[in-house]
Amino acid sequence: MASVKKRLPGNVAGEFxxxxxxxxxxxxxxxxxxxxxxxxxxxxVFRQPATAEALRRADKAMVACPTGSIGALGKxxxxxxxxxxxxxxxxxxxxxGFAAESTYGGSSYLIVRPHGNVLVxxxxxxxxxxxxxxxxxxxxxxxxxxxxxxxxxxxxxxHFGCDRxxxxxxxxFPIERRLEGEEPARLADDLLVIPTPGHTxxxxxxxxxxxxxxxxxxLAWSPEEHSLTAYRDVCWYxxxxxxxxxxxxxxxxxxxxxxxxxxxxxxxxxxxxxHLERCVRAMKGERQRSVGNTR
Numbered sequence: 001m002a003s004v005k006k007r008l009p010g011n012v013a014g015e016f017x018x019x020x021x022x023x024x025x026x027x028x029x030x031x032x033x034x035x036x037x038x039x040x041x042x043x044x045v046f047r048q049p050a051t052a053e054a055l056r057r058a059d060k061a062m063v064a065c066p067t068g069s070i071g072a073l074g075k076x077x078x079x080x081x082x083x084x085x086x087x088x089x090x091x092x093x094x095x096x097g098f099a100a101e102s103t104y105g106g107s108s109y110l111i112v113r114p115h116g117n118v119l120v121x122x123x124x125x126x127x128x129x130x131x132x133x134x135x136x137x138x139x140x141x142x143x144x145x146x147x148x149x150x151x152x153x154x155x156x157x158x159h160f161g162c163d164r165x166x167x168x169x170x171x172x173f174p175i176e177r178r179l180e181g182e183e184p185a186r187l188a189d190d191l192l193v194i195p196t197p198g199h200t201x202x203x204x205x206x207x208x209x210x211x212x213x214x215x216x217x218x219l220a221w222s223p224e225e226h227s228l229t230a231y232r233d234v235c236w237y238x239x240x241x242x243x244x245x246x247x248x249x250x251x252x253x254x255x256x257x258x259x260x261x262x263x264x265x266x267x268x269x270x271x272x273x274x275h276l277e278r279c280v281r282a283m284k285g286e287r288q289r290s291v292g293n294t295r
């Protein structure tokens with residue numbers, strides 16, 4: 001739980017605050033952007049919530065925070081915020097909230113399907129979230145984009161008996177469905193796995209229903225650039241491989257990007273394709289500049 005004694009000095013006066021245990025994972029800024037923003041290597045409260053909706057979203061950010069770094073001076077009833085997760089994003093795709101500290105606050109998603117639900121990356125194994133997922137039909141498959149965002153995968157596996165799907169190059173533990181190589185693999189008619197090495201050697205993305213791309217740490221939306229982007233400073237394996245993997249996605253059409261870190265984005269598939277082309281050009285340009293600097 002957050003401690004008022006550790007309250008960061010950048011917080012504005014008022015009920016809500018962020019303390020110094022914040023790991024700058026960005027979850028609160030995505031959930032309640034009217035209340036939280038980045039300052040240095042932390043998030044802060046830059047504006048106290050003044051409407052019912054702003055209060056609701058601040059409560060949801062408090063629940064989702066992986067380190068319990070968001071506090072309030074008064075006692076708050078968080079039952080509504082807890083019950084809000086999993087929260088519908090679009091159609092039968094839901095954001096799980098309850099981020100795990102071990103994933104650096106990575107986002108997880110639940111796809112509700114008649115032939116079995118899919119958990120994309122693993123959140124915290126929180127009792128209230130697990131109960132809601134049970135009510136929504138449980139979990140049949142757990143798709144793990146890469147080794148950084150596996151969260152409480154073992155607990156979800158034991159509880160739901162779901163098969164974990166992961167690339168062998170990232171598997172550090174036994175996996176029920178281990179994928180190899182760089183060829184796309186179809187898990188079902190509506191589920192296509194696309195290997196995307198770069199951020200890690202075994203990174204992979206999931207294309208659902210030909211329109212929703214779960215990108216892990218491969219690709220995200222940049223509000224500042226108003227385009228898709230990849231983050232070189234957290235590329236652990238190979239920037240050249242990540243550039244090639246992003247370019248490979250030009251062969252597919254999708255209108256949603258749902259990352260593990262960073263903002264989600266929705267637009268027409270044509271617009272998304274243009275954003276992806278722009279991202280590839282930027283990545284290639286940065287790669288060329290990097291090569292030139294080593295000569």
